[in-house]
Amino acid sequence: MNYYFAVLGYTLVFLCPSALGYIAAFRTKEQVLKLDGIISMIEHIRYEIGERMTPQNMIFERFENRALSRCGFLDILKKSRSDGENSSLKCALVSYGKLFPEDAKCEMLINDFSLTLGTLSRQEQQNRCTEYIERLRHIYTEKSGKISADTKLYRSLGLLLGTVSVLLLL
């Protein structure tokens, strides 16, 4: 009986740091996925404006993205409406808070983009979307390379810490 308890204990000791490592890796990856979601969102806006001339308040009705849905931003985005002074995207950003608290540059770019939504002609609006997609994609490429290494590091550290803890207990 004691033997089984010991195995269970060692397993838990191993799993806890490993799980923490995986969680840290997932959170780090989630930032990139959110950024990818924002890029998809702007691509969607460009399509809706260019091809369908969809009114701003209905522009996100057909938009789906897992990362933005997981963090709760998509729900707010779909419900938000332009108040006459601010676009629906700006209103959603105000109600949600900071989408990228750890990255001021991304946050600023999205805020800048949200200020222009609905205020330009179709061609200008499409050009603006393309410009911001390129700028955000540049950040995404930079981040994804770095984050890929970070996530591997967190996972390995978690596993290593778990193994070391078990070995020390033995």
Place this chain on the structure above:
Amino acid sequence: MPVVFSTYTKNLFVSQNGKICKMEDGIICSGKDIDYTVNRLCDGSFYRYTDNIKNGYIVTNDGIRAGIYGEAIYQNRKLSVVNSFCGVNLRIPYRFKSCADVIINKFYSDGIHSTLIYSPPGVGKTTLIRELALKLSKKFCVCVVDEKCEILPCGFEYGGGMCDILRGYSKPDGMEIAVRTLSPQLIICDEIGMTDDIPAILSVQNSGVPLIATAHGDSIKAIMRKPNLKTLCDNGIFERFVRLSKGSSGMEMCEEIV
């Protein structure tokens, strides 16, 4: 820019507390107020209305026509964009149900005739053809080519009969589609006179469908001085010419002979 409410006969100014006042005491709109109004009229989607704004107006879903002006920017001699809005003129449509009775009894008792209704702006041409469309559609298949979506707009309460409404179509496209596919017995459209309208109107007339149209002008001489309208008149397109004017008791109409 002061806030002005224009009725059929006079202009009214409103004070901050909502009472009629002198112009000097009236509410003044700032540029920011006008930008806000235009943004609300566009439903926060300026890109949808760029072309309309270039043409000087937006029509809301309720059929309210907002004339909009500001600073025009030209590129290659073409109007590229209008921004820095300076003013908005909201025109609210309404029903004046009996206004068409006189014209129907007087001019159409023996059948429909192609008619040009003309007057200076703001006298009631659109109101009159709205009622004509609704009343005549109870006897005839009427096609309304509503380029500016203000004759019979979406969401506007009306009880029409056999009335096909082509909203947002240009007059040449709308008339061609109407004649080809909708078998109309009468076509109604507003504010003719552009160069593109003329071939379409000549074509419609040659297909045997009568046309009721409106134009700006205070006399038949003024109408004849406009080259496009003169072409139509010279080709015998219109059998009747009706002049509208503001009378002491409201809209007055009389027939003019060419």
